[in-house]
Amino acid sequence: MPDSLPSAGFAALELPVPILRALDQVGYETPTPIQLQSIPPLLQGRDLLGQAQTGTGKTAAFALPLLARLDLAVSAPPQLLVLTPTRELAIQVAEACATYARYLPGLRVLPLYGGKDYGSQLQALRRGVQVVVGTPGRIMDHLRRGTLRLAALQALVLDEPDEMLRMGFIDDAVMVGGMTRMPQL
């Protein structure tokens, strides 16, 4: 395979070259089934409800196409919001997004979760980020304080909504969804 065609399996899905380069570096060669099914419609900006077991590559299934659609020329307000039920998942998803976006110039990802001081979160929000990954409670806090604005949101992801439902987070998640201009599933 020529060097100019890294991760051909992903290239066939028409992901941008900087993302293909990052995938090549992390050693992803073949898209998993959920990635094959979700990347094309999400690249087209369509809504999607995906279901797959843990460990099947669902983070990349939504992150790769949604990162590919971001406008890197603007850094605020955020364009992509991912809600997760736990801080551990927020950190993990934010790290995955940062890895996949390594070669997207100027892209910034911010995890926002409870138990962490507001100071550093406010500083990062003020500096500007395109992607926020957070737990519903802390995201609602920032929305109520006016420190997070969703006016420019292009995509909203509810990661593990069954867990959010189980943990009683669903009211906050629905409220965050209602504050966006995203179509409701």
Ligand code: AMP
């Ligand atoms: P997830 O289901 O998103 O938690 O992903 C499970 C693991 O699979 C993570 O360690 C990912 O880095 C890895 N992974 C995701 N997609 C691929 C792929 N296409 N090829 C190889 N590894 C992958």
